[in-house]
Amino acid sequence: xxxxxxxxxxxxxxxxxxxxxxxxxxxxxxxxxxxxxxxxxxxxxxxxxxxxxxxxxxxxxxxxxxxxxxxxxxxxxxxxxxxxxxxxxxxxxxxxxxxxxxxxxxxxxxxxxxxxxxxxxxxxxxxxxxxxxxxxxxxxxxxxxxxxxxxxxxx
Numbered sequence: 516x517x518x519x520x521x522x523x524x525x526x527x528x529x530x531x532x533x534x535x536x537x538x539x540x541x542x543x544x545x546x547x548x549x550x551x552x553x554x555x556x557x558x559x560x561x562x563x564x565x566x567x568x569x570x571x572x573x574x575x576x577x578x579x580x581x582x583x584x585x586x587x588x589x590x591x592x593x594x595x596x597x598x599x600x601x602x603x604x605x606x607x608x609x610x611x612x613x614x615x616x617x618x619x620x621x622x623x624x625x626x627x628x629x630x631x632x633x634x635x636x637x638x639x640x641x642x643x644x645x646x647x648x649x650x651x652x653x654x655x656x657x658x659x660x661x662x663x664x665x666x667x668x669x670x
Contacts, residue, residue: 525550532558537567548574549582556586557593564590565598572604572613584613588620595624602631610637 520536521527522545531537531554541548552571555564568590571583587601597605605621608614621630622638630638 520551522547522551529554529557531555534559534563534567541567541570546576547579549576549579549586552583553586553589556589561590561594561596561598565601569600569604572608577613581613584608584617587614588617591617591621591624595626596629597621597625599631602634606631606633 520531520540522540525547528547528551531551534555537548537551537555540551545551549571552564552568555567564586568583568586571586572580574580574583584605587597587605590601591597602621605614605618610618618634618637619641621634622641625634627635627638
């Protein structure tokens with residue numbers, strides 16, 4: 516069966532909405548599976564896209580792996596939820612590297628009550644860190660304003 520998708524050039528793969536087509540391309544060893552899995556995340560139900568996203572996260576090509584993590588973030592944005600397998604894949608990758616943005620998207624778009632414990636701890640850590648950075652920058656701004664006013668006054 517000939518595929519109607521441009522796997523060689525990648526054109527139109529963000530519109531992929533057929534998990535069986537992705538599975539067949541994976542079996543053939545196509546190059547742009549990460550791009551296509553973003554299409555699945557955008558166009559398919561979470562339960563159908565999730566196992567393919569997880570599989571794409573394990574691909575050896577770092578560019579395509581990066582796209583798979585982008586797909587996980589898109590899934591969190593669109594659905595406001597992830598599957599247990601996606602949560603586990605993000606946890607395994609950790610908050611640095613490929614998973615950074617997908618974890619941030621998950622913390623932003625999935626309700627706190629629906630997060631697994633690891634993500635709840637991460638949410639608390641990020642929230643506290645962001646608040647402390649905000650206060651630190653406000654203090655720096657106040658000190659800078661005071662210093663400039665003092666210099667003008669002495670001027």
